[in-house]
Amino acid sequence: MVSVFLTRTGLLRLKRFNDEFLVAKPNPESPKLRTARPPRVTPQLAAGRSAGPADVRIVRSPGSALAKRLADEVARLAAELAAAKAEIATLSARAERDPLTDVFNRRGFARELERSLAYARRYGTPAALVYLDLDAFKPVNDRYGHAAGDVVLRQVAAALTLSVRGSDVVARLGGDEFAVLMWNISPADARAKAAAIETQIEQATAGLEAMGVGASAGMTMLEAEDLPADVLARADAAMYARKAARRRK
Numbered sequence: 748m749v750s751v752f753l754t755r756t757g758l759l760r761l762k763r764f765n766d767e768f769l770v771a772k773p774n775p776e777s778p779k780l781r782t783a784r785p786p787r788v789t790p791q792l793a794a795g796r797s798a799g800p801a802d803v804r805i806v807r808s809p810g811s812a813l814a815k816r817l818a819d820e821v822a823r824l825a826a827e828l829a830a831a832k833a834e835i836a837t838l839s840a841r842a843e844r845d846p847l848t849d850v851f852n853r854r855g856f857a858r859e860l861e862r863s864l865a866y867a868r869r870y871g872t873p874a875a876l877v878y879l880d881l882d883a884f885k886p887v888n889d890r891y892g893h894a895a896g897d898v899v900l901r902q903v904a905a906a907l908t909l910s911v912r913g914s915d916v917v918a919r920l921g922g923d924e925f926a927v928l929m930w931n932i933s934p935a936d937a938r939a940k941a942a943a944i945e946t947q948i949e950q951a952t953a954g955l956e957a958m959g960v961g962a963s964a965g966m967t968m969l970e971a972e973d974l975p976a977d978v979l980a981r982a983d984a985a986m987y988a989r990k991a992a993r994r995r996k
Contacts, residue, residue: 856920
């Protein structure tokens with residue numbers, strides 16, 4: 748929509764709502780311009796060409812153009828920032844996952860253990876750590892190669908994930924060592940779960956070429972005064988005691 752009006756200086760000004768201005772400069776050869784009817788807005792007038800007794804040019808508001816450029820730049824930067832945040836979140840999540848088994852790695856497990864200890868201190872919620880080491884795993888790599896060993900590790904991680912609740916934490920700490928953090932569990936139930944995990948791992952690997960692979964699971968409860976190193980040391984000692992007991996059988 749366009750408004751046409753005559754200024755005090757005798758200029759015809761046509762104002763559009765999008766802040767474009769069409770300015771008509773009087774032609775000296777047309778002395779009756781002040782009393783003449785304002786020119787009709789035509790495509791020629793809008794294009795900045797002469798339209799009758801006036802020389803017409805288009806003048807754009809510099810403020811509106813600058814504002815549009817700034818708005819476009821802000822939108823572009825906002826989109827780039829959102830994409831960068833999403834990429835950082837993805838990389839951060841990948842940094843805490845084991846690429847072979849898709850469970851937490853040692854870094855992710857350390858964060859979860861710190862969180863569990865803080866929660867236990869604040870609310871007194873019972874939690875347990877089961878530390879596992881695979882038995883007879885090295886001969887698998889020596890006899891069948893590391894590709895077969897990788898299959899065993901993936902089977903073990905899958906069996907652990909299926910054997911615990913969604914709120915529990917499964918991690919591969921490195922090599923053939925795994926850990927499970929369990930919340931809201933009594934010592935008796937935690938010991939029973941550790942024994943059940945040993946059985947489930949043996950069943951999960953029974954159909955593979957690596958027959959005979961098992962696991963020794965050591966369990967300890969989290970205490971309010973514990974540091975992460977304290978919990979890991981107790982669980983590690985319990986795991987070696989369990990491994991020695993299994994060998995004597």
